Amino acid sequence: MRKYLITCLALSFIVNMFAEDSLVFMKEFDKQKQIVLAKANGKNQTLVTSGENWHLYPDLSSDGQNIAYMQSTGEYGFAILSTNLQSKSVRKWNKNSGTHFHPRYSRNMRYLAFSQSQDYKNQIAIVDLLKAQNKGLWTTNSDNVMQYKGSYEVVKDRASCYFPHLSSDASFLVYHRTKSDDGREVVFYDRAKKSKTVIAQGMAPSVSFDDRWIAYTAKQGEHWNVWVYDRIEGKRFRVTEHGHNDYAPSFRADNSLFFASDRSGSLQIYTVANWQAKNPKAELFVSADNATFYAPRFSGNAVYKHETFEPFPAPSRSSFGSTVHNGYIYVAGGHQGKEHTYPPESFSNQVHRYNIEKKTWEEVARRNHKCHGFTLSSHGKYVYAFGGFTYSPDYTPKWTSLDVIERYDTEKNVWEIVGRMPRKRSSNVAVKVQNKVYLIGGWDSTPKFEHDYDGKFHREIDIFDLESETCYEADVLAPLPLRRAFTAVAHDNKIYLIGGLSIGTLEFNFLDKVTEFDIESGLFKDMPPLPFATFAPAAEVIGDDLFVFGGMFEVGYFFEYEYACSIYKYNFNSRSWKNTGRFLTESKGFSQVVKHDEKLFILGGHSYHYNDNGLFLPDGIPNTFRKKSKEAQATNDRNNPVRTTEIFSIQK
Known part of the structure; x- marks a missing residue:
């Protein structure tokens, strides 16, 4: 399941x-x-x-x-x-x-x-x-x-x-x-x-x-x-x-x-x-x-150990936006439905925040758009949301990506639209370096014709200036292969793009690429690859170590894959990867990770084998991109939303 x-x-x-x-x-x-x-x-x-x-x-x-x-x-x-x-x-x-x-x-x-x-x-x-x-x-x-x-x-x-x-x-x-x-x-x-x-x-x-x-x-x-x-x-x-x-x-x-x-x-x-x-x-x-x-x-x-925190509030959802700001973790939007299924009710605009000191969750004002596959950032008294993937009755399939930039006022508890990106974008990363947010990768999912599932992958990089609240296209283009459903981190004024999906001859290619983007020189450089090709992992940095959590990998069958629960560490000084030998409680992907006080909080995700109570469900089968068999379709029909009660944090 x-x-x-x-x-x-x-x-x-x-x-x-x-x-x-x-x-x-x-x-x-x-x-x-x-x-x-x-x-x-x-x-x-x-x-x-x-x-x-x-x-x-x-x-x-x-x-x-x-x-x-x-x-x-x-x-x-x-x-x-x-x-x-x-x-x-x-x-x-x-x-x-x-x-x-x-x-x-x-x-x-x-x-x-x-x-x-x-x-x-x-x-x-x-x-x-x-x-x-x-x-x-x-x-x-x-x-x-x-x-x-x-x-x-x-x-x-x-x-x-x-x-x-x-x-x-x-x-x-x-x-x-x-x-x-x-x-x-x-x-x-x-x-x-x-x-x-x-x-x-x-x-x-x-x-x-x-x-x-x-x-x-x-x-x-x-x-x-x-x-x-x-x-x-x-x-x-x-x-x-x-x-x-x-x-x-x-x-x-x-x-x-x-x-x-x-x-x-x-x-x-x-x-x-x-x-x-x-x-x-x-x-x-x-x-x-x-x-x-x-x-x-x-x-x-x-060197690593576990702690438990308060449960994530219902409803269960994945592919949400997240950020940490002024002692709160914010979680916005997300996908509530079956995997690869996007009816109107599967898109959420709910927003919750977690008080790290008091260890309590509360719901705040909802975003103006119901969507998922978007990113959050924060500055001053504001939380910003960029684009997203949403339902649209105007296309077949019935979805589109957004170009809207929304701003949440943490004092007034209200969302408002403050601008537009140069292009529609979802399934991308948004990385904050100083007072700018770099919007990299992803796609415009809007169908170009009937039954267009491929969309348009973006090579253009857009920059949102948090001081002026303006968004403009950068002078450089992202390197090939283009990717979405990946993750990224900032370290020493550089951005690192990790894993993801690229366009391939068989619908998708999993990537093991780690790419360094030097924002000062505008140059890109390949880093030592991931230990395995993956998409939808979570990642963040503590000191000179980059940690990558979970993600999805192929298991050697045609279009079949599994989620991982591994935690790998990359050291920027030795330029080498190590399996930490430690693991997430569930195998999962599409988690979100935020950093506070040298701790990493890894939020949610999507799992095939665990339910909202963290219990193994022994009636699922490995997922397939193309649901052709009766067995695969029946299992997909059992793919209902759940929630568990865990956050992962990391401290030195």
């Missing part, structure tokens, strides 16, 4: 007990089986568990705050526990007896999956960690361990299943299934379609932080080697080829691989950084003469 959402979670970037990402793994020594926490380089190792109990197969949440693991008094009867590293509180997640295996968090920290003993076989159980926050779902036993008594989502299979690993947004799951001939196969389970696909013969799968790669081990002759499956291309890569055994692979946020291997005589942890090279080399990473190590797992960058 595809849903619009308005999100109000806060992601604050602060220094906590870890620097950067962390690592957990199993350590066996002196007849003990314990969990070790270490820095990402394998140094500064600390035992998290102790005593005579067995502690196996740990996983570390993306924020580095929680460790899930198996615990038992011996070889059987394992329970699934988690420990919060700050409060030291312990939770038990399985409700029934038996042997339970292999806990793993989704990287948006919304779900915990494990192999649950059930009806004489093991099946994959998934716990919704948001629902699990309900205190009524917990009891405390005599050992001061909190016992979960809520429900699970169970992935039923014909055979026993182990090593579950959810994707970043929990929209899909991989695990290994035992076979009647004592073999194992890796299964890809789509939670939206509720479909299973065998992708390889092997075991112990693990998903990369960017959700593209699935690592697993497969037996070749007498030995187990590491393989990787590319879920976009549908291809398999053999990573290790050695006369020993390599087990339990996993990824770090930079896509480097880690696994346990007996190639040095006992199980130690190895890494392959360049596993896509022709002859990748495995290097020893964690070792000791008197111990064995197994099952390495990494967190994301633990």
Whole structure:
């Protein structure tokens, strides 16, 4: 099910007990089986568990705050526990007896999956960690361990299943299934379609932080080697080829691989950084003469943390304008209807503002035009709205773009028209640098003839002077390819254009281009491209770091795509991109981001898999630009507006 959402979670970037990402793994020594926490380089190792109990197969949440693991008094009867590293509180997640295996968090920290003993076989159980926050779902036993008594989502299979690993947004799951001939196969389970696909013969799968790669081990002759499956291309890569055994692979946020291997005589942890090279080399990473190590797992960058704020008010909508001004966040207009469907009632002119200090929302005067796909800026006591995409009965299709410039007086609570842009424009960016707003990209959607869906993409750049309230065309043109549905930020008197859609031979092309616009010289320069081609991401800058949130990407099928929940960071000094290993609560695009007091508030967006309460909806399918199949059309019909209760903020 595809849903619009308005999100109000806060992601604050602060220094906590870890620097950067962390690592957990199993350590066996002196007849003990314990969990070790270490820095990402394998140094500064600390035992998290102790005593005579067995502690196996740990996983570390993306924020580095929680460790899930198996615990038992011996070889059987394992329970699934988690420990919060700050409060030291312990939770038990399985409700029934038996042997339970292999806990793993989704990287948006919304779900915990494990192999649950059930009806004489093991099946994959998934716990919704948001629902699990309900205190009524917990009891405390005599050992001061909190016992979960809520429900699970169970992935039923014909055979026993182990090593579950959810994707970043929990929209899909991989695990290994035992076979009647004592073999194992890796299964890809789509939670939206509720479909299973065998992708390889092997075991112990693990998903990369960017959700593209699935690592697993497969037996070749007498030995187990590491393989990787590319879920976009549908291809398999053999990573290790050695006369020993390599087990339990996993990824770090930079896509480097880690696994346990007996190639040095006992199980130690190895890494392959360049596993896509022709002859990748495995290097020893964690070792000791008197111990064995197994099952390495990494967190994301633990410098970042979440906060929650007040819900975004109804109705749900996406593609709205936003700005921050004098302690308020303003949200205006937006699209309230089904995706790619634009009846008159889908266009909004509602305006809300959020008092950051008091943490309250209020509705203010409505804009004069019902529209979406427009931008806001602010100056003095005013908030300005530029253009937009709106309904029009005069064309087929029934839409047009606007050239109007409207001004909201924050003292008088009234909107008025103060001018016109040189051209109709929507789906563009408006970037404020000093006292000028640069209107770049986008299109005039107004049909040039009947059934014209292509509109006219703009190369002209218009400038609005906030002092004189005049709008004029700049002396320079935007470089090719022309784009819309992209984002932009300002940094050091330069504007950076990020991602977007361009005109292509198959309706649209996704862009990975990042373009620098020097407003003083009028020159454009290509920057290092995005890690993946995307449109409709959100972005903003803190210090010398540019953060890009979410967006949409193609998944290798004809006109099919998914939303991402990733958070990437670009450093202007090193000119390099990094996956932070941290994630939005939902996979989404068309979010808006505003900056206040070195915090980034990421507002709303559009998601296929989450509803207004932030809950996963397991009945959607990947979206298509061209709704041809009955299945795709039926899902589009279920694409109703929703709202969630999260804003994301970032602070240093």
